[in-house]
Amino acid sequence: MADAPRAVPPGTPSTVFVSVVIPTYRPGEAFVRLLASLRGQTLPAERFEVLVIDDGSPASESAAIAGLVREQPNARFLRIEHTGWPSAPRNAGIELARGEYVLFVDHDDELYPLSLATAMETLERTRADVFAGKEARTDQAKWALDAFDGDYDDATVRGGIHPLVPTNPHKLYRTALLRDHGIRFPEGGRQLWEDVVFNVDVARSMNSVSIRADEPFYHWVREQNTTSTTFGDDLEEWWVALERIVRHIATALDAPELHAQRDLLLLHQFRERVLPAVGPGLLRRSPGDRALVLAHARTLVDGFLDPQLQARLPRHLSGRAHLLRAGRLDLVEALAAYDDGILGVSFATAAQVGADIRLETKTLWTAHHGGFLDLVVDGDHVRRALPRPLTDALGDLVELDDDLAAASTRIGLRSQDTKMTWLVPTETKVKVDAQPGYPDVTATSVALIAPEALRFGQPMSPGRWDFNARNELFGVVNQRAIRAVGRFDRNPNGRDLHVYENIHGNLSLHVR
Secondary structure: OOOOOOOOOOOOOOOOOEEEEEEEOOOOOHHHHHHHHHHOOOOOHHHEEEEEEEOOOOHHHHHHHHHHHHOOOOEEEEEOOOOOOOHHHHHHHHHHOOOOEEEEOOOOOEEOOOHHHHHHHHHHHHOOOEEEEEEEEOOEOOOOOOOOOOOEOOHHHOOOOOOOOOOOOOOEEEHHHHHHOOOOOOOOOOOOOHHHHHHHHHHHHOOOEEEEEEEEEEEEOOOOOOHHHHOOOOHHHHHHHHHHHHHHHHHHOOOHHHHHHHHHHHHHHHHHHHOHHHOHHHHHOOHHHHHHHHHHHHHHHHHHOOHHHHOOOOHHHHHHHHHHHOOOHHHHHHHHHHHOOOEEEEEEEEEEEOOOEEEEEEEEEEEOOOEOOOEEEEOOEEEEOOOHHHHHHHHHHHEOHHHHHHOEEEEEEEEOOOOOEEEOOEEEEEEEEOOOOOOEEEEEEEEEEOHHHOEOOEOOOOEEEEEEEEEEEOOEEEEEEOEEOOOOOOOOOOOOEEEEEOOOOEEEEEEO
């Protein structure tokens, strides 16, 4: 076992800009890929250090990890007693860090070549307490697109979404901020969403957050089991942990000057976790598990979602909260059946390729696994076609005029190399077919792709890209590949931009 590195005394001068803290336990081959991505950084090696904290891997495996670390010129290694969770290794990294900032990286993820250089350039200019760079997630083209909607020197002034969302720890945090305020990850065995607790404590003390969305920063690789994939194994544990983080948000950010942050983070939890849990997935649970879910969700709505906050939710989620608050748990289940399977599927009908690309698409929304949406069209107004008990209980929440006005399609392009997605300007017109008995919703869209400015003013990289469509209706967001149903050129004839139908029948782009 390697000798334990000593903690750096406060105030020690250092030229290290960032300490990359990697908690690990029996990492496998993915760890080699991560180390390679760190060696490939354009930031000079003397400006960052790598701290690998092994959470008590078996002796032979720990020795192998230490051997790999010794091959990394700017890396240090520490083995601690096994705790079974990343919290303690990360906290050890905070104590040992020599860098002005600390970045937490999971042992099976990777950085892009410009990641650390981009972060340093930004933070030396903005002097923010936190830096968040654009993330890709292997299994989700839509991952965090709302959070990374542009570059911000100070994202705390942005409305609608908290600057620390997504609340994972894949960010740079000012080391002095963490030490001065005693901000650490909660320890003590399994700590579901320990990163949420950590970021709430950061939010309470930080001054500003810088966001860069024009350069790829972090690749969250989801190709094998991780700690987060085990969160749903114990339903009671999941809900107890969720109540703990919701309560922590409400209490830690209770000061009047922090209420705006508190509300954004509470809305995020209700939008992403609490209320989706009482949607269609509820119907696929056993009667006992349904009762457990409904009871916990009602407790959280009653305790932490005031009516003013609820009014800021998408309408279909607000309807669920309304029924939970009223104690109509039977109707929550009934509504879930009508919310099941709402899906927008987009088809490419034409593409004009010149210096830029003009793409035309058509989107069809369906529900209940391919059927028509449950709508009633009354002149210029549209409402949900629900049974009388639901209609009476929901009141004006069945009215859909505002939701239809807000319906949208945004075209995106995802790099096959980096897995990053960028959205492009898209104009959409939504139409409701009023044919009696068969109402449906369709949208026609036109997107303009400027390859020289796709990444918030930065050009696309050469390579292959896949088109996708981010379709939102009634607050439900789907992001899927665009089906190629028009005539698309399979022979590029030497063009720099080649739009084509790929082997899956979807639309792709080759940038030469």
